[in-house]
Amino acid sequence: MERGLVFNIQKYSISDGPGIRTTVFLKGCPARCWWCHNPESQAPEPEATVMASRCLACGECVAACPRGIIGDGKQSPADCILCGACVEACPPGARTLAGTAMTTAQVLAVVMQDRVFYEESGGGVTFSGGEPLMQYEFLRSLLAACREQGIRTAVDTGGFAPREHLLEIAGLADLILYDLKLMDDRRHREATGLGNRLVLDNLAALGQAHGAIWIRVPIIPGVNDDMGNLAATARLAAGIPGVRQVNLLPFHRTWHAKLGRLGRAMPDNDTATPSRERMEEVAEIFRGAGLTTRIGG
Ligand code: SF4
Ligand code: SF4
The missing domain is CATH 3.30.70.20 (Alpha-Beta Plaits)
Structure with missing residues (x-):
């Protein structure tokens, strides 16, 4: 039985895929986005x-x-x-x-408690992070266990993983939530600590292999909300065959409070949450590219 590190299990989520869901957060991420709403996800250890x-x-x-x-x-x-x-x-x-060590059976026991809600609402289980593919074998085992029980699944990934791992995981998941942050490699590296070549190449391969992809774009003022980046992101998403919708996730300052709990310094900037009007403007760019677009998860 596989075992992995889980830092949260969120029940009754309505923002990580369709219907009512349980979101299982796996620990570890290779990126270091300063705006991360789960900074406790980043380190691969407790x-x-x-x-x-x-x-x-x-x-x-x-x-x-x-x-x-x-x-x-x-x-x-x-x-x-x-x-x-x-x-x-x-x-x-x-x-x-x-960060708690759990077996596949232990996670499954928790998610099975809400099976009736998944069935009533068209929901299921979402595996998120961090980057859940960092615990690829554990994730594979969790997805297989859910499938065996007839529970629908989603995986929320930033695409930071070997191609063969991503495609194998995609073959076991009903829905892929794929995060896109910046189209320019240099800016992506500055903002996240990693280049975006792997992310974009993986998305191109995934788009040929999976027919249910939701693109998730965090809207971070001053980082990726310029017209050039947004238009390029929309163009790319519109050209990927498996993309079914785009979700725009507005930055929230409250995410920073978690950094204090970890004893880490807050980012030295006064970035504010984008207004509803601004988010609607951004959404229009994506809708203009022919994409079904929602504000929020
Ligand atoms: S802060 Fe001290 S008591 Fe708490 S986990 Fe670390 S070593 Fe243990
Ligand atoms: S001092 Fe604060 S953190 Fe420490 S045991 Fe008491 S309530 Fe908890």
């Missing part, structure tokens, strides 16, 4: 987090930590041995470890 707004300043975690690294500016993620003692000790649950 991480200790603390939600300052829940902390009672009771000091239980300070006493429990065997490394003595909690309190008064001493917290250093690099010195944490992920023992979980602070999580156990924390009365209000302000401390967590992001």
Whole structure:
């Protein structure tokens, strides 16, 4: 039985594919987008987090930590041995470890609890991340287990994976949610830490192999919302045979709060959430290319 690292299982989701869904978030991503709404997804190993707004300043975690690294500016993620003692000790649950080892059977047991909702709503299970293909064997096993149970599945990927892995995974999934950020390789590298050649080549191959692809474009003001990039993204998506719709995901500043919980610095910018009017303007660019386009997941 395969085993992998899961950092969240979100029930009753209505934004990661059709109907009511359970979204299973797998840990690990090779990209480092500063706007990531799941920064706890990026590292491939578990991480200790603390939600300052829940902390009672009771000091239980300070006493429990065997490394003595909690309190008064001493917290250093690099010195944490992920023992979980602070999580156990924390009365209000302000401390967590992001990333739990689970088997395929354990994940399946959770997602099966809501089978009736999937059947009633045309929903299913979405595997997201991070980049879920970083745990390719675990993902393959999860998809096969869902298929055996007759549960429909989606995979949300940024395309950062070997082609053969992507195509094999696509063969087991009913829907692929494919993230596109920037068309220019240099700008893509600056924004995410990775070039986009693999992403675009993988999408071209996927478009020939799979007939249900939704393109997801995060709209990040000042990063990828210029006319040149949006028009190029729309043109590319319109030319991929398997693309059924485009989802435009507006940037939200609230995503940054999670960085603080991980003890990481906030991005040094004042990027704001795009207005509804601006999102409608962006949507018109994609609709003008003949694409069914929705704002939101
Ligand atoms: S998980 Fe890290 S911070 Fe928490 S008690 Fe263990 S070593 Fe200390
Ligand atoms: S144990 Fe929890 S509530 Fe108490 S000081 Fe630590 S983080 Fe805050």
